[in-house]
Amino acid sequence: MTPVIEQIQFGFDFGEQPPLAVVRQRLLAAYGPQRDSRRHTxxxxxxxxxxxxxxxxxxxxxxxxxxxxxxxxxxxxxxxxxxxxxxxxxxxxxxxxxxxxxxxxxxxxxxxxxxxxxxxxxxxxxxxxxxxxxxxxxxxxxxxxxxxxxSALRRRIFVVDRHIKRFGIRFGLLSEDAGFEKAHQQMMRLIPPAWDADDLYELHWLMKRFGQEVCTNQRPPCERCGLADLCAFGQARQPAKGNDTKPRRRG
The missing domain is CATH 1.10.340.30 (Hypothetical protein; domain 2)
Structure with missing residues (x-):
């Protein structure tokens, strides 16, 4: 029996490029290449x-x-x-x-x-x-x-950790109910076929760093995020135009 492939509906138009290609380009511009010639056994x-x-x-x-x-x-x-x-x-x-x-x-x-x-x-x-x-x-x-x-095996597979899972759900790359198994499967379906093992390794560390520094679990600074235009979560947290955007004092 052929498995059903769940379709993810992206909240924003990534243009003609694959969504992960757009994300990778933005993160490379921010953090630079993430390649490593030395690996553990x-x-x-x-x-x-x-x-x-x-x-x-x-x-x-x-x-x-x-x-x-x-x-x-x-x-x-x-x-x-x-x-x-x-x-x-x-x-x-x-x-x-x-x-x-x-x-x-x-x-x-x-x-x-x-x-x-x-x-x-x-x-x-x-x-x-x-x-x-x-x-x-x-x-x-x-x-x-x-x-x-x-490891030194350098196999072509993408590693989804908690930071990347959070990123993927917020950006509409993953379904909101995705556990690590499901998130891994969904992300692998989004990987461009031409990308090799080092490309996937690099994407992991780019997304993980972004998740640790910007797309954090609590109080992410969406107003300063360079990817907010691609993120429904970030857009929803932006103040409406014309509204007072000054921080309010807590009573």
Whole structure:
């Protein structure tokens, strides 16, 4: 049975260019290229992605460095216990749960492959690689995509995090009920076919930075946003012409 492709109705006219091409051009003008020649190995990115959920990048980076320093090689994670891993996850959210997930998942990969390695995913179709990664405890669609995209595997897949999901919903690129799985599917359908893995990597970091600095969760400065003309959310928050736009004092 052919799956139904949900159609997203864009609130604004992006012209003849694909919507994401317009967004990317604007963000490149603001932030410049976001390319990276150095990448983590797939096992390193697996660990980093798993522990980073719902955690600030700076804090998950501290935990990742602590794990990489203590567990050399990273295969040792699968031969350890959650109690041994836990002290190194002090800076991340839900450390107890993540310690258990990390030990179980690395141990399972070692049982399957003989060691903690994921290089075999380079030859798999992206969808199959995503499905395989999501079988491991603690790895959802966002983490699986990050492992494939951000690591040395450099697979052509787009990573949707909470900042990009918020951006996509506000700009009408994603349906308002989109969870991470659905958001990933919808965004991938909007990616121009000619874009390669590095283009998708760059778009992620451009949109994420914009989501962190401008299109924030609370009180986004829509009046100063360079993309407000493309955003129904931003347009709705603009004061009507002729109205008093001076800030009001709170009573």
């Amino acid at each position: 797939p096992p390193e990115q697996f660990v980093k992605a798993l522990i980073s959920a719902e955690t600030f990048d700076s804090e998950s980076e501290k935990a990742f460095r602590a794990l990489r320093e203590h567990f050399r090689p990273l295969d040792r994670l699968g031969q350890s216990t959650a109690q041994e891993v836990l002290p190194h996850l002090a800076t991340v959210t839900h450390p107890e749960r993540k310690a258990e997930q990390l030990v179980r998942s690395v141990a399972r990969i070692i049982a399957e492959r003989g060691r903690f390695e994921l290089s075999f995913l380079a030859a798999w179709p992206v969808d199959a690689a995503m499905a395989k990664l999501k079988q491991y405890d603690g790895i959802g669609p966002k983490c699986a995509a990050a492992i494939l995209s951000f």
